[in-house]
Amino acid sequence: MTRTYALHAPRRPSRVRPYGITRGRTAADRFLGVERLISTVEFDPQRVLGMLPETAAVYEACRYPRTIAELATGLALPLGVIRVLVGDLAAVGRVRIHPPAADIPDRHLLERVLRGLDNL
């Protein structure tokens, strides 16, 4: 097959040489990633009465586990606001912040994801 094309893009300058893939990876900390799941602990409608509307909305929405990103979308609030509301609710035990699937992605997790993709 003949190639009549020339790639006119200039060559990207100065590649940064990759280093060890796990270097710099830190264990999951208190940072609430957009993918982190939140769920309400023993939902009690009475508690909603004393809550500010946005706080109540998070408390009610998380009766089913939802991510930080889904809460932001569903409640039409910025991510930063959701993080504060969730942090406040978690501090008093009203919601639970699910652990990440792995602190550092490991073979078990990656193989599990691969199996899931195979089954799609």
Place this chain on the structure above:
Amino acid sequence: MASTISDASLALSAKIVIAGAFGVGKTTFVAAISEIPVASTEALMPVAAAPADDVSFARGKTTTTVAMDFGRIAVDDGLTLYLFGTPGQDRFWFLWDDLARGALAAIVLVDTRNLAASWPAIAYFERRGDIPFTVVVNLFDGQLTHELAEVRDALDLSPGIPLTTADARDRRDVREALRALIRHALNLLPSH
């Protein structure tokens, strides 16, 4: 009470980042495989301080919103995979940091019509060095107009970084790109 893997309170999540320049097909890619319509979250961004003569207290004057798209795939009963598209504007690097933190892996989408637009995204993941990534050429016209070797050379892509093609609209292509990404991440794990 017996808890099972499908107990909602035990649900786990993981994420993959889909990066690339504006218009490269990130949202299309995520939408092709997501089991929910692609949703958009907004983050409030501070913008340059209002001019001194601006007496308005409107919030819109000091902040702007940046959208990031996401979709979702159920991996199994207990694990959901989220795909996050980076915000179009490369200048919001701290949002990239937010998205990349804790990600399993990332795909940088490129368009051969404007390879230079992909440089910042590739450089970003190279510089981080902690997130396995692959580069995927989105086949806008359904065929590759350049040898992949030429594309690799123009991107100065390290030999260790997989470079493949996909049609971002095609679910099977997207699935294969994700499978290749996870296999790459597995290959990078230290052997024991």
